[in-house]
Amino acid sequence: MSNVLEARGLWKRFGALQATNGVDLQVRAGARLALIGPNGAGKSTLVGLLTGQLRPDAGSVLLNGRDVTRDQAASRARQGLIRTFQLNNLFRGLTVLENVFLAVSERLGTARVLFRPAGCCHEVIDRASHLLDALGLGGVMHQCVWRLPYGQQRLLEIAIALSLDPKVLLLDEPAAGVPSAEVARVMDIIEALPSELAIVMIEHDMHVVRRFATEVTVLVAGAVLLSGKPQDVMASEEVHRVYLGGLGDRHPPGEAAHA
Amino acid sequence: MSRLFSPLLRRHRLQRFEIVYWLVAVAVFFIFPRNLALATSILVMALFALSLDLVLGFSGIVSFGHAVFFGVGAYAAGLLALGGYAEPISGAIIAGLVAGFVALLMGPVVIRASGLPQIMVTLAFAVIAYEFANKAVWLTRGDDGLGGIKLMPLLGVFQWTALGQTAYWYALGWLFVLFLLIRTVLSSPFGVALQGCRENIVRMRFIGTPVLGRLMGAYVLSGFVAGIAGAISCQTSKFAGLDTLSIDRSIDALVMLVLGGVGRLYGGLLGAPVYMLVRQIAAEWNPFHWMFVVGGLLVFVVMLARGGILGLLEAIAGRISSKLSGKR
Numbered sequence: 281m282s283n284v285l286e287a288r289g290l291w292k293r294f295g296a297l298q299a300t301n302g303v304d305l306q307v308r309a310g311a312r313l314a315l316i317g318p319n320g321a322g323k324s325t326l327v328g329l330l331t332g333q334l335r336p337d338a339g340s341v342l343l344n345g346r347d348v349t350r351d352q353a354a355s356r357a358r359q360g361l362i363r364t365f366q367l368n369n370l371f372r373g374l375t376v377l378e379n380v381f382l383a384v385s386e387r388l389g390t391a392r393v394l395f396r397p398a399g400c401c402h403e404v405i406d407r408a409s410h411l412l413d414a415l416g417l418g419g420v421m422h423q424c425v426w427r428l429p430y431g432q433q434r435l436l437e438i439a440i441a442l443s444l445d446p447k448v449l450l451l452d453e454p455a456a457g458v459p460s461a462e463v464a465r466v467m468d469i470i471e472a473l474p475s476e477l478a479i480v481m482i483e484h485d486m487h488v489v490r491r492f493a494t495e496v497t498v499l500v501a502g503a504v505l506l507s508g509k510p511q512d513v514m515a516s517e518e519v520h521r522v523y524l525g526g527l528g529d530r531h532p533p534g535e536a537a538h539a
Numbered sequence: 540m541s542r543l544f545s546p547l548l549r550r551h552r553l554q555r556f557e558i559v560y561w562l563v564a565v566a567v568f569f570i571f572p573r574n575l576a577l578a579t580s581i582l583v584m585a586l587f588a589l590s591l592d593l594v595l596g597f598s599g600i601v602s603f604g605h606a607v608f609f610g611v612g613a614y615a616a617g618l619l620a621l622g623g624y625a626e627p628i629s630g631a632i633i634a635g636l637v638a639g640f641v642a643l644l645m646g647p648v649v650i651r652a653s654g655l656p657q658i659m660v661t662l663a664f665a666v667i668a669y670e671f672a673n674k675a676v677w678l679t680r681g682d683d684g685l686g687g688i689k690l691m692p693l694l695g696v697f698q699w700t701a702l703g704q705t706a707y708w709y710a711l712g713w714l715f716v717l718f719l720l721i722r723t724v725l726s727s728p729f730g731v732a733l734q735g736c737r738e739n740i741v742r743m744r745f746i747g748t749p750v751l752g753r754l755m756g757a758y759v760l761s762g763f764v765a766g767i768a769g770a771i772s773c774q775t776s777k778f779a780g781l782d783t784l785s786i787d788r789s790i791d792a793l794v795m796l797v798l799g800g801v802g803r804l805y806g807g808l809l810g811a812p813v814y815m816l817v818r819q820i821a822a823e824w825n826p827f828h829w830m831f832v833v834g835g836l837l838v839f840v841v842m843l844a845r846g847g848i849l850g851l852l853e854a855i856a857g858r859i860s861s862k863l864s865g866k867r
Binding site for chain 1: 545546547548549550551552723724726727728729730731732734735738739741742743744745746747748749750753
């Protein structure tokens with residue numbers, strides 16, 4: 281199967297810190313790939329390089345077989361590479377519906393329309409409100425984002441990404457900060473996504489990874505330590521030593537409920 | 540969609556206070572026939588502040604040198620008239636297009652910057668434009684300015700009267716038409732995208748928006764409107780001087796906008812008359828210390844009403860309506 285997203289030998293240095301050391305990554309159509317690694321392993325840098333927020337010192341990024349290394353982030357997003365953010369990155373002063381409206385009208389090309397009221401663009405509004413209903417945000421559609429509880433803001437992050445009709449979806453810790461009772465809901469939504477969509481998830485929570493991923497890539501010190509099936513990776517002693525060892529302390533036992 | 544509470548998606552709907560505003564503007568002509576020169580200059584500044592609101596209030600581009608476009612428009616209109624092209628309406632449009640072209644050249648530099656560098660860049664452009672006009676005497680006549688401007692009657696019919704009746708209707712007509720244009724653009728999906736850029740420009744890139752192109756659209760439109768404001772100022776006063784390019788002019792528009800309320804469409808339209816009337820009355824009351832009054836007013840507004848006069852009115856209206864519903 282062909283790769284929808286591919287990184288070839290990516291290098292990135294910030295001053296004295298070599299954040300990315302020749303990373304290769306292949307994402308197939310329909311992939312469910314978890315990217316794990318200890319703090320500072322270079323996961324966020326890698327996402328930045330893939331999405332075009334950062335420029336690599338060397339190496340290239342291919343999207344649908346096309347070299348997009350020189351493309352801006354906005355251009356990559358238009359080609360179907362969509363990300364969410366670990367810390368909510370929303371339009372806080374706008375309502376929930378307006379947030380999704382922005383994304384949908386961009387996707388449909390309506391955002392270039394000058395002489396038609398936005399409130400009359402029913403195809404955009406309907407699509408946005410259907411999506412919000414499907415994610416259980418229909419009831420807060422007209423609320424200002426900064427008034428929403430954090431868990432719902434996380435869902436809105438995902439709603440914006442989904443409204444862009446992604447080919448590759450990069451989820452940066454989608455469950456981070458979500459109250460544990462609602463993590464299952466976030467996971468249900470992610471599992472219900474179309475199977476042909478390629479999803480890359482950065483996640484610390486091993487329960488979430490086990491439930492979501494069909495392959496796992498472990499990043500340590502800016503390089504790929506290991507790639508493989510979740511059970512193989514989690515059985516690897518090396519991975520346990522650098523990463524999983526400390527995990528038990530950081531997650532209270534109560535969280536096992538949603539595994 | 541009757542249950543649409545989204546302020547952005549229902550901006551196109553006419554609100555009651557809007558009719559009141561334009562009725563008052565018409566009434567001024569009949570109530571103050573002796574003060575039409577002042578009233579016309581208020582309309583000109585209202586239009587200029589409105590053009591600033593488009594970039595500052597709705598697109599998040601901080602421009603401290605917007606007088607560049609005002610001055611370019613004023614000089615372009617003046618030079619056109621002196622060159623023998625005396626038809627006012629098309630003259631103003633040409634002047635606006637010239638100013639819009641200047642915005643097209645400045646835009647990429649201004650929009651790529653943000654925060655303090657953006658303020659400095661726009662200020663720098665304003666200083667350059669002012670000094671250019673000051674030194675290029677062959678074109679601008681330097682300190683003397685462009686005087687002796689003669690225009691054809693408006694629409695071929697209405698003579699430009701000494702008391703400024705024609706000038707007032709001319710300025711009010713332009714303000715209304717360009718207000719409708721900006722209102723329409725800001726209500727459109729394009730306008731919603733501009734407000735997305737103002738809220739969170741980083742996220743706009745990640746939803747695939749070509750941010751530079753969108754903001755350039757707003758910047759050039761704003762330059763065009765500011766240029767027409769300058770052209771009207773020149774055409775109605777029959778003079779274009781260095782003051783149209785001064786930093787004071789930029790700052791005045793900014794102050795009017797803040798006073799009226801930034802990002803509210805009517806901020807400049809309300810701030811301009813309030814500011815200019817307070818200035819006028821204070822100057823008559825005390826020619827030496829009138830700036831104290833104006834400064835005091837500004838401090839008061841910034842401290843007590845962060846959304847300007849309109850923000851204050853909204854807060855009062857909100858409190859009244861919540862009290863009424865509470866009693867029921």
